[in-house]
Structure formats: C-alpha cells, structure tokens
Amino acid sequence: MAEENQFFRPVRDFCQRKVMTCGADDALVEAVITMRERNISSMVVLKDGMPDGIFTDRDLRNKVVAPGRSPSELKVGDVMHSPLITIGDDDLLYEALHRMSRTKIHRLVVVDDKGALTGIITDTDILRLQAHSPHQLVLDIEKAASIDDLRQLHTRIQNLVLHLSGTGIAIRDMVKLIANLNDQVLIRLIELLRADKYSDLTDNFAFVVMGSEGRGEQTLSTDQDNAIIYDDELSAAELARLEAFSHDxxxxxxxxxxxxxxxxxxxxxxxxxxxxxxxxxxxNRWLSTPTPENVMTGSMFMDLRALYGRHDLVQTLKQHAYRTLSNDQGFLMRMAQNMTNFVPPLGWFGKIKLERSGPQRGKLDIKKAGIFAITDGIKALAMEANKLEGSTHDRIEALTAAGVLKAEDAKNLLASFDFLVMTRLRGHVEALRAGAELSNYVSMEMLNVMQQGELRLALEQVAKFQGFVKHHFRLHLLRN
Incomplete structure (x- = not known):
C-alpha cells in the first residue's frame, strides 16, 4: 500500500491504546506525579467512566505555572480542557488530521460508537507516517507566509490528487480530501490578507461557498461559486472596506x-x-417566483456553507428558506422538474448515446448524464426535509434515516453517484496530465468493458431515481 493511503485507513489502526486516566476531583499534584513517572504528556479525565476532558503538560504551564497558582491547592478539574474534542475509532486518519488542524490542538481522544474511551492519537503519531503527505500539506498551508507559498501549495494539492487517483481510495474520501485542503488554502489566504492589508476589517460577515464547493464535492480545480453575507448594521466605512477586501x-x-x-x-x-x-x-424572490433562472440560482445558493466568519448568518438564511418552502412547494416542484429534464443518455438495449458532432464528438458529458440529476434531486428532497447539511452522501444518509428513501434504493443511488463522480475525476486527471482544459466530458476509451457496463447501470439508476422524484413531488400536477 502506498504510504499516502495510510491516511484513508481508520484511526483505530494507529491510535495508542494505553491511556492514563484520572478524575476531575483528583489532586493536580498527584496527576502531575503520574505523568512524570510514566513519561507522558496528557491524561484523559473521566466522569462516570466516560471521557469528559483532558489535562496536558501545556495546561500545567499555561494555567498553573505562568499565572503563579499553587498546584497543591488545585484539582485536575480546575485546569483540564473541556468540552472534549474526540474522534471515532472508525473515522479516517485524515479526518483526525483535519480536526486537529481546524481546532489547533495536538491530540484527539478516540472513542467508540457509544462514546467510550478506546485510545488517543497525537499529531506526532501522524507525522511519523510520512513527511510528504496530506498532513504535511495541511501544516505547510498553516505556515504559508505569502501568496506565492499558497500558489505552490495549490499546485501540490493537484499533484497529490494525481498521485492518489487510481490507488483504490474511495471517491467519497478523495473528494473530501480535496475539499478540506482547498478550504485550508482559502482560509489561510483570508488570514494573510487581513494581516497584511485589512486588520481593520469588520468581523460581522461570513464568506460562503456554494455549489459543489459548498457540498464539499470538488474534483480538482472546479471554478469559484462564493458570496459574502454581512450584518445589517455595518457602517458605510465598514462596507467600503469589505468591498475592497472582496475584490482583493x-x-x-x-x-x-x-x-x-x-x-x-x-x-x-x-x-x-x-x-x-x-x-x-x-x-424570497427566487423561492416565490420559480422561473428557470431563479430555480438554477436558488438551487445553487442553497448549498451555501460558511467557510470563514459568522456561521450564524448562514444558519439564519437556511432557516428562513425552510420556513418559506414549508408554505409553498412550487419552487421545489420546479427544481425537481428541472432535474428530470436531464434524461440519462441511454438508447436501445442500454446503448450509451454520445456526442455526435463538434469538438466533443464521441464523448459523454458525465455531469449532465447523471451527476446533476442526483445532486439536485437529493437537494430538493433535503430542502423539503430540512436535511440540507453536508455532502450529497450526507444528505442521502439523512434522508434514509428519516424514511424518505428506502435503504436499498439509497445504497444503489450512492454506488451510482460514486461511480459517476469517480469517472469525472478520472477524466479531469487525464486532462491535467495531457495539459488539456478540464471539462465534464469523458471518453469511453478510458473505460474498459466492465466499467462501461457499470456506467450503463449507473445511468439506469439515475433514471429510476428521476421516476421516484417525479412521483414524490407530484410533477404531473405542474403546468408548463
């Protein structure tokens, strides 16, 4: 197995199983003595047998030694870090890395599906795996000191994806990796700009991403779909600075x-x-007047995800949309209708219909053939059910748990979606290696006979899903 693939294995394969524990009411001095004798840097604090906090040597330095407090008068609970940030033992190692980076901590407590303590994993454990890895990329992004640094890191992300493609990594994990790394680059860019030119910028705004980026489903360098939401009370001077910042x-x-x-x-x-x-x-305008343009724009916007700034602004907007849609399903019906217009290109006996002329002759637009129908059909169902958080995968799982989709149908739909997205990524990788422009068109020549059979099955599944969506939203009641 390639060393990079280690990051797509579960945390349980790498975490330390021997974890020293204590209670919040234990004397701090006794805990420190245990840490010194065992040569360890942390202890997990238990409450009723379950992990509740963590005490580290850094807590001792920052919360006891530096302020000049007397250790003999303190209990572990006085200085421990709580609430606890954890990771599931079935979660991927890369998710542990991302969580440490996002929360700026050096260790995660590992728990099972019931929340019970099973181990601990540190950034040092991950660093031992490989110096040139997704982990190293995240660390380098955090340390980036200039725009040139970020430009080089963006290229390194592309190169990492090229290397990992075709290694057997699940497509869901691959797109999550791409999204996480691209998120980190953008966040670091905002930090650099604010430090360099916009130290006076208001904090009362959110920079949001939408579309595939909002869902965390990017494949290599998809183009931008982003916006800014700001507080109603900003002054004219604050708005002028925010405008200048958005251009930069x-x-x-x-x-x-x-x-x-x-x-x-x-x-x-x-x-x-x-x-x-x-x-x-x-x-209100988009949702109450579902013209084709408003449906496309409103659908894309509803994938919005706060990447930086005030997340509450995004949640307020989503709740506003849910309330609006609960009173009138016209928008959702038109959105569903639009999704069903993208008919999978299947001919007689399951033959896949390709472009007949033009520069893409003999190729298939994989997005129009099936990806769009799945993402937007699932989005319409998720908007109706208030289950819009996360990726298409996350939404399908939430809709299944809510009883909107049958488990077997959801399983087949996920398999079809993954195959279509993987085929799109393969097309992007081949174009990148050939120095060609990235597009959604794929050549049948890159698929063997078995893969072409999988493609036909995936497109048949898309057609079946469209039938379900038509029935669910009662599209026969719509007038054109």
Whole structure:
C-alpha cells in the first residue's frame, strides 16, 4: 500500500491504546506525579467512566505555572480542557488530521460508537507516517507566509490528487480530501490578507461557498461559486472596506490558480455581496417566483456553507428558506422538474448515446448524464426535509434515516453517484496530465468493458431515481 493511503485507513489502526486516566476531583499534584513517572504528556479525565476532558503538560504551564497558582491547592478539574474534542475509532486518519488542524490542538481522544474511551492519537503519531503527505500539506498551508507559498501549495494539492487517483481510495474520501485542503488554502489566504492589508476589517460577515464547493464535492480545480453575507448594521466605512477586501480576495484566489466563475458568481461582484436582510429578500424572490433562472440560482445558493466568519448568518438564511418552502412547494416542484429534464443518455438495449458532432464528438458529458440529476434531486428532497447539511452522501444518509428513501434504493443511488463522480475525476486527471482544459466530458476509451457496463447501470439508476422524484413531488400536477 502506498504510504499516502495510510491516511484513508481508520484511526483505530494507529491510535495508542494505553491511556492514563484520572478524575476531575483528583489532586493536580498527584496527576502531575503520574505523568512524570510514566513519561507522558496528557491524561484523559473521566466522569462516570466516560471521557469528559483532558489535562496536558501545556495546561500545567499555561494555567498553573505562568499565572503563579499553587498546584497543591488545585484539582485536575480546575485546569483540564473541556468540552472534549474526540474522534471515532472508525473515522479516517485524515479526518483526525483535519480536526486537529481546524481546532489547533495536538491530540484527539478516540472513542467508540457509544462514546467510550478506546485510545488517543497525537499529531506526532501522524507525522511519523510520512513527511510528504496530506498532513504535511495541511501544516505547510498553516505556515504559508505569502501568496506565492499558497500558489505552490495549490499546485501540490493537484499533484497529490494525481498521485492518489487510481490507488483504490474511495471517491467519497478523495473528494473530501480535496475539499478540506482547498478550504485550508482559502482560509489561510483570508488570514494573510487581513494581516497584511485589512486588520481593520469588520468581523460581522461570513464568506460562503456554494455549489459543489459548498457540498464539499470538488474534483480538482472546479471554478469559484462564493458570496459574502454581512450584518445589517455595518457602517458605510465598514462596507467600503469589505468591498475592497472582496475584490482583493477573489483576484488573489484567481492568481493562485482557482478559476473564476464564468457566470460571475463571486463575492467581488455586488450581486453576490449583500446584508442578511437583502439576502432574505433575494431568497424570497427566487423561492416565490420559480422561473428557470431563479430555480438554477436558488438551487445553487442553497448549498451555501460558511467557510470563514459568522456561521450564524448562514444558519439564519437556511432557516428562513425552510420556513418559506414549508408554505409553498412550487419552487421545489420546479427544481425537481428541472432535474428530470436531464434524461440519462441511454438508447436501445442500454446503448450509451454520445456526442455526435463538434469538438466533443464521441464523448459523454458525465455531469449532465447523471451527476446533476442526483445532486439536485437529493437537494430538493433535503430542502423539503430540512436535511440540507453536508455532502450529497450526507444528505442521502439523512434522508434514509428519516424514511424518505428506502435503504436499498439509497445504497444503489450512492454506488451510482460514486461511480459517476469517480469517472469525472478520472477524466479531469487525464486532462491535467495531457495539459488539456478540464471539462465534464469523458471518453469511453478510458473505460474498459466492465466499467462501461457499470456506467450503463449507473445511468439506469439515475433514471429510476428521476421516476421516484417525479412521483414524490407530484410533477404531473405542474403546468408548463
């Protein structure tokens, strides 16, 4: 197995199983003596037998020694870190890495599906695996000191994906990796810009991503879909600085290699930078008047995810949309209708219909053939059920748990979606290696006979799903 593949194995394969524990009421001095005797740097604090906190040598330095407190008068609970940040033993090692990076900590307590303590894993454990790895990439992104650094790191992300493609890594894990790394680059870019030119920038805004980036389903360098939501009470001076910042941010993002949106859906454009109340009005307009353009725009917008800033602004908008949709399903019905218009290109006896002319002759647009129908069909169901968080995978699982989808249908749909996305990624990888422009078109020549059979089955599953969506939303009641 390639060393990079280690990061797609479960945490249980790498965590330390021998974990020293104590109680919150234990004397701090006794805990420190145990740590010294055992030559360890942390102890997990238990409450009623379950992990409740953690005490580290850093807590001792920062919370006891530095303030000049007397250790003999303290209990472990006085200085421990709580609430506890944990990781499941079935979660992937890469998720542990991402969680440490996101929360800026050096160790995670590992728990089973019932929340019971099973081990502990540290950033040092992960570093031992390999110096040139997703972990190292995250660390290098965090340490990036310039735009040039980020430009090189963006290229390294592309190269990592090229290396990992075809190694057997599950496509769900692959796209999650791409999304996590791209998120880190963008967050670091914002931090650098604020430190360099915008130290006076307001904190009362959210930079949000939408579309496939909002769902965390990127495959290599998909173009930008982003916006800014800001507080209604910002002053004219604060708005002017936010506007300048949005231009710098998007221009710099393009300069490091992230393509601009051909449709202009970027935060530097005024129509994608609004106050919370204005965004509510925009949502009302899209949702209450489901023209084809409003359906496409509103559908893309509902994938919004706060990447930086005030997450509560995004949640407020989503709750507003849920309330609006609960009173009138017209938008969801039109959205579902639009999804069913993308008929899988299957001919007689299951023959796949390819482009007949033009530069893409003999190729298949894999997004229009099936990916779009699944993502938007699932999105419409998720919007109706208030289950819009996360990726298409997450939404399918939530809809299954809620009884909207049958377990067997969901399983087949997930398999079809994964195959289509993997085929798209393979097409992107081949184009990148050939120095060609990335697109959603794939050549049948890159698929063997068995894979072409899988493609036919996936497209048949898409057609079946479209039938379900038509029935669920009663599309026969719609008038064109």
């Amino acid at each position: 941010l998007i221009d710099t993002l393009i300069s490091i290699g992230v393509p601009p949106c051909s449709g202009g859906i970027m935060a530097r454009n005024p129509q994608w930078r609004h106050s919370l109340s204005t965004w509510k009005s925009e949502l």
